[in-house]
Amino acid sequence: MNRDEYEIQEAHRHFIKVRDLDKLPLAERQEARADFHHAMREDPGLIEERVGWVIAGHYGYGAYREARKILEHKRMNRKAALVHLVAAVEWNCPSRFARQAWRDLGTSYQERLDEYMDRAIRDAEETIEEEEAYEREHNEQVQA
Numbered sequence: 001m002n003r004d005e006y007e008i009q010e011a012h013r014h015f016i017k018v019r020d021l022d023k024l025p026l027a028e029r030q031e032a033r034a035d036f037h038h039a040m041r042e043d044p045g046l047i048e049e050r051v052g053w054v055i056a057g058h059y060g061y062g063a064y065r066e067a068r069k070i071l072e073h074k075r076m077n078r079k080a081a082l083v084h085l086v087a088a089v090e091w092n093c094p095s096r097f098a099r100q101a102w103r104d105l106g107t108s109y110q111e112r113l114d115e116y117m118d119r120a121i122r123d124a125e126e127t128i129e130e131e132e133a134y135e136r137e138h139n140e141q142v143q144a
Contacts, residue, residue: 006061007061007065010065012062014061014065014066017062018088021088021092021093022094022096024092028092029093030097032087032091032092033101034101035091036091036093036101037105040083040101040105041105044109044112045116047086047117047120048120050089050090051067051082051117051120051121055128056127059089060089063085066085067082067085068128070085071128078121079114079118079121082117083113
């Protein structure tokens with residue numbers, strides 16, 4: 001299997017995993033929403049940490065690639081997209097239920113989570129820049 005086939009396979013696996021979250025029994029989806037809501041409300045630093053984990057590839061290459069694509073699109077609501085991604089991969093919480101959990105937070109908790117997500121995005125962008133600089137340097141050394 002070459003790299004392109006691997007990337008396609010991993011993207012497909014991630015897509016199937018996220019899609020199948022909507023097929024879980026209602027009780028499991030509600031429990032996932034409650035757990036995710038609790039994490040957003042009581043420990044937004046945990047959400048920030050999990051964004052870092054996604055960027056580091058700890059949830060698989062498919063989730064990693066999705067997070068990188070989110071970060072590349074500066075005009076989209078990257079905070080929401082990353083929160084939904086983390087909800088799916090860490091808490092098995094479907095996107096619709098993650099939105100409900102977000103709406104139930106309250107303004108002060110939403111603003112607090114926004115601050116954590118701003119930091120998570122900033123850290124992720126710095127990590128990506130460092131990786132790209134390392135790759136450029138490595139490629140220059142190989143070519144020399």
